[in-house]
Amino acid sequence: MKEQKIFSLLIIVINAIGVICLIYFAIPYLTHSTVVANPNAMLPAEAWDMAGMALTLGFIPLLIANILCFVFIKAKQKLVKLMFFVPSTICFIIVASYWITSFA
Numbered sequence: 592m593k594e595q596k597i598f599s600l601l602i603i604v605i606n607a608i609g610v611i612c613l614i615y616f617a618i619p620y621l622t623h624s625t626v627v628a629n630p631n632a633m634l635p636a637e638a639w640d641m642a643g644m645a646l647t648l649g650f651i652p653l654l655i656a657n658i659l660c661f662v663f664i665k666a667k668q669k670l671v672k673l674m675f676f677v678p679s680t681i682c683f684i685i686v687a688s689y690w691i692t693s694f695a
Contacts, residue, residue, distance in 0.1 A: 602659045609653040610678050616642040616649070617685055643689030650686050654679045 624638035636644075660675040 599664055602656070602663055606656045606660050606675070606678075609649070609656045612649055613646070613653065613678050613682055616645045617681070618642075620646065620685060620689065643686070643693070646682055647686050647689065650679070650682050653682055 619638040620642040622639075624642075626638045627635050628638060628641065629635060657675045657679045661672055664672070664675070666672045
């Protein structure tokens with residue numbers, strides 16, 4: 592029983608870290624920040640472009656963390672369990688927007 596609680600807590604912590612990363616990278620993308628963080632880099636990129644690429648790379652791990660929460664966290668209502676997929680949905684929308692605007 593105690594191992595199940597530790598496992599559930601670990602999954603919740605991983606999901607919370609994913610949501611924090613989503614918020615951290617979504618803000619520069621949504622505000623379309625054109626600041627170049629490393630102007631002396633070999634391939635300098637604006638902040639919104641780097642955030643879009645980071646969200647692209649982080650989408651699959653976030654989706655896996657949300658699926659683990661959906662499967663292993665006990666909830667009485669089905670709607671509450673579906674709320675675990677809200678961060679993945681938001682990340683998918685942002686990533687789709689990034690790739691659509693990159694090729695347009």
